[in-house]
Amino acid sequence: MKNRLLVSVILCFSFTYVVHADLFAPLPLPLPAGSSSTGVPSQQYWQQQVDYRISAELNPDSAMLNASADITYKNNSPQPLGQLWFELPLNRFLPDSISTALHGEGSGSAGITQISFSAAAQPLPLLRQDTFYRVSLPQPLAPGQSISLALQWQLQLPERTDPRRPRAGVERFGDGSKLFGVALWFPRAVAFTANGWALSPFIKDAEFATELGDYQLNLSLxxxxxxxxSGELQNAKQVLTKAQYQAWQRQGSAQLLQVKPDAAAGSKTWQFSAVGVRDVAFAAGNSLIWHTEQLQLNGSWHRLNVAYPDNGRWLWHKYALASTRHSVQQLAQYFGEFPFNAMNVVNIAGIGMEYPGITFVGFRGPDAPVNGPAPAYSRTEKHDVLGGIMHEVAHSYFPMLVNTDERQEGFFDEGMVSFLSYLLEQSWSTDFQSFYGDPAGVGAVMANSDYAAPVRRADHFSAKLDSHYHVPAVAWVILRQHIVGPELFDATLRDFVSQWRGKRAQFADLIRFFHAQTGQDLHWFWRGWFYSANHVDMALSSITRDDKMLTVMVDNLGGIVMPFNLKLTFSDGSIAERAIPVDIWRLDNKQAKVRVTLPVTMLVKTEPLKAELAVLADAELRNNQLPVN
Known part of the structure; x- marks a missing residue:
């Protein structure tokens, strides 16, 4: 048998000054008011507080919502405000919207049909700009002051089958029953920061920048x-049947209930309360299977609700509550708490979107009797359902707890959540078919001509899922597993979430925080993986030998610098391996020279046969081996 013992070699780095871009230079990161040089909120941090008391009635036959609200807007900024801006994202379905001009009219209209604002019973001037409304105040709202506004509006909900991919809508079934996902349904206060109002219109894919507030909801159906x-149900005894209420009260075990269409007369008003959230949404259906469970986490009780249509959704019946429970438990352990006392997961076909305490998951699986034998389904169908639930539940932290600006930095929350869901999936099963997070296949994705740097608005992509989900998720996996280390990475991320809980963090804050907490200079990493459209492709270009030394030349063809492993195989079967740090690229980011000084015992007795290169996320493996000349 050949000797497989690793032999000791000395690696000498030979540097030559070459004029190339400095990939290790500090990034020119913004430092807005409220942020600090160490990535934590500064003493000058402020944000607005906007509270809502909403009463709404949904007419299932017309899919029309009639609503009113009392809004309290507190100006915590240092400047007076003569106008306030609100957004109704479903206005992108109106015929004159920017989204309609770009994406067509779809299958029908939706959006606001009537709206008015008033203060002290006096109407306020209103200006609509695409998905936004400007409300002119009677007098400027001074710093530290609040104003009470009265709002009335009427909203037409879209059909969930609309080809423009709504984030809300109605799903209709053959038996006449309906399921509503009601989101983006009220004029939400536009984020106001030191940079001004977040007035980039909602076109289709770039999501939301909102303020935090307290909500009281009265929903009549x-x-x-x-x-x-969103929030916690306040009048369960009044709106649930006796059997439902008894099941709803039980702690520690899952309860299975069913809601069927009937001829019940009249309506019910459901009351919910949500504190310190960036948005609220709700779902309503008259033919649903409903799993409810109270789960104890870190000494407090949390409610899990899972609901899906009663038309034979076998995978949801078997796995939905279990995967929700798994996600909530694992995330609570990872971060030390789960941010919502109630977590609702609802299956509405084709809609996948997250909101505080409630999420819609569009994957459904095969249509088969829920209590019958297992139907035929693919591994992908199963993992779509499981992974979809895990991903949306992970959004409870980004952006629901750490209130990121999704419209400008969608890669921040989606990439981080795709990373967290990768951890959830792999802890569910090590052979989970994870679509995001595995470094093995990402190199080819990044090498595609249509790939763009993650730091870009989501509406400006042709391959958003690659740039905002897949690649950032892999980047976080690499940073955790191979650069910072799991223990330090996890502690750093936990501390970041704790520091920015209920506040508006930017990606630059996370970069500064990781540098300050880990003591590592990671500018090369952020520059390559987030700010560039480059990829990883390293190649062995030449290997030469003189009397006592091998010289190995490694070319950086893809543009992203990375650490790599070098393996040398010798004629007697012995192997020499070394991990080469990323710093070898500091003086020349195009080509690295590795000099290997051979031990005296190897100078005569053995001959080097080949060299092999291993690097994470490499797009091309065929150039990773060379024979020794």
């Missing part, structure tokens, strides 16, 4: 509808 919403 026909009596045979189940309603799940």
């Amino acid at each position: 026909p009596a045979d509808y189940l309603v799940l919403a």
Whole structure:
């Protein structure tokens, strides 16, 4: 048998000054008011507080929502405000919207049909700009002051089948029953920061920048509808049947209930309360299977609700509550707490979107009796359902707890959540078919001509899923597993979430925080993986030998610098391996020279046969081996 013992070699780095871009230079990161040089909120941090008390009635036949709200807007900024801006994202379906001009009219209209604002019973001037409304105040709202506004509006909900991919809408079934996902449904206060109002219109893919506030919801629907919403249900005894209420009260075990269409007369008003959230949404259906469970986490009780249509959704019946429970438990352990006392997961076909305490998951799986034999389904169908639930539940932290600006930095929350869901998936099963997070296949994705740097608005992509989900998720996996180390990485991320809980963090804050907490200079990493459209492709270009030394030349063809492993195989079967740090690229980011001084015992007795290169996320493996000349 050949000797497989690793032999000791001395690696000498030979540097030559070459004029190339300095990939290790500090990034020119913004430092907005409220942020600090160490990535934590400064003493000058402020944000607005906007509280809502909403009463709404949904007509299932017309999919029309009639609503009113009392809004309290507190100006915590250092400047007076003569106008306030609000956004109704479903206005992108109106015929004159920017989104309609770019993406067509779809299958029908949706959006605001009537709206008015008033203060002290006096109407306020209103200006609509695409998805935004400017409300002119009677007098400027001074710093530290609050104003009470009265709002009335009427909203037409879209059909969930609309080809423009709505984030809300109605799903209709053959038996006449309906399921509503009601989101983006009220004029939400536009984020106001030191940079001004966040007035980039909602076109399609770049999501949201909102303020935090407290919400009271009164939602009226026909009596045979189940309603799940952001926040906690306040009047369960009044809106649930006796059997439902008894099951709803039980702690520690899952309860299975069913909501069926009937001829029940009248309506019910469901009351919910949500504190310190960036948004609220709700779901309502009159033919649903409903799993509810109270789960104890870190000494407190949390409610899990899972609901899906009663038309034979076998995978949801078997796995939905279990995967929700798994996600909540694992995330609570990872971060030390789960941010919501109630977590609702609702299956509405084709809609996948997250909101505080409630999420819609569009994957459904095969249509088969829930209590019958297992139907035929693919591994992908199963993992779509499981992974979809895990991903959306992970959004409870980004952007629901750490209130990121999704419209400008969608890669921040989606990439981080795709990373967290990768951890959830792999802890569920090590053979989980994870679509994001595995470094093995990402190199080819990044080498595609249509790939763009993650730091870009989501509406400006042709391959958003690659740039905002896949690549950032892999980047976080690499940073955790191979650069910072799991223990330090996890502690750093936990501390960041704790520092920015309920505040508006930017990606630059996370970069500064990681540098300060880990003591590592990672500018090369952020520059390559987030700010460039480059990829990883390292190649062995030449290997030469003189009397006592091998010289190995490694070319950086893809543009992203990375650490790599070098393996040398000798004629007697012995192997020499060394991990080469990323710093070898500091003086020349195009080519690295590795000099290997051979031990005296190897100078005569053995001959080097070949060299092999191993690097994470490499797009091309065929150039990673060379024979020794």
